[in-house]
Amino acid sequence: MLPSTEPPSRKTKRARNGDGKFFVTFPYPYVNGRLHLGHSFSLSKCEFAVGYQRLLGKKCLFPFGFHATGMPIKACADKLAREMEEYGCPPVFPEDDAGDEVSKMPPATRHEALLKSKAKGKKSKAAAKTVAAKYQWQIMQSLGLSDAEIAKFA
Known part of the structure; x- marks a missing residue:
């Protein structure tokens, strides 16, 4: 659609009458990952x-971060506090025995299993964003935070 050829004064009057309104919002990014x-x-x-x-x-309205509440950040802080209560500070997490079955295979079998898993086709963007961490503390460590810094979030 091309802009109209009417003079700017008419456009302004039309907008003031309520004929032309535009609203857009953009949520601010949460601190659960790096900006990119x-x-x-x-x-x-x-x-x-x-x-x-x-x-x-x-007439345009563009409120930045209009709908955000901060609840995801509060939930992560609560999860950190629970992990510190249960596993100590810095926490010592239990090892997962049912972990990665592929890493326990002999090298030849492991190579075949990896080739078969590639055929399923994981999305590269989703795979890049996925962290193999199970606990909130581990997620924050993967972002480069030290144990002393992480403890301050709880």
């Missing part, structure tokens, strides 16, 4: 859309 280029790409799409709609004479 995908965050800025998504934000730039919202910002571009708002700018374009303003050029069309619409």
Whole structure:
């Protein structure tokens, strides 16, 4: 759709009458992972859309992080506190005996099993974001935080 050719004063009057409104929001990223280029790409799409709609004479509202409550962060802090109560600080987690069966196989069999698992085709983006950690403490260690820093979050 091309912008209209009517003078800017008419566009402004039309927008003030309530004919042209545009609303977009973008949630701020939570602290459960590192920021990456995908965050800025998504934000730039919202910002571009708002700018374009303003050029069309619409009244625009762009509240950044309007709907976030912080509950995921609180839940992670509570989970850390439970882990510290149960396993100590820094925690000593029990070993998982039912862990990775592939690593227990002989090298030749392991290679065949790995080739078969590749045929299932894991999504590369999902695989890159997946952390093999079971506990919240381990997830935070994978982000590069020291044990002393992690304890402060609980």
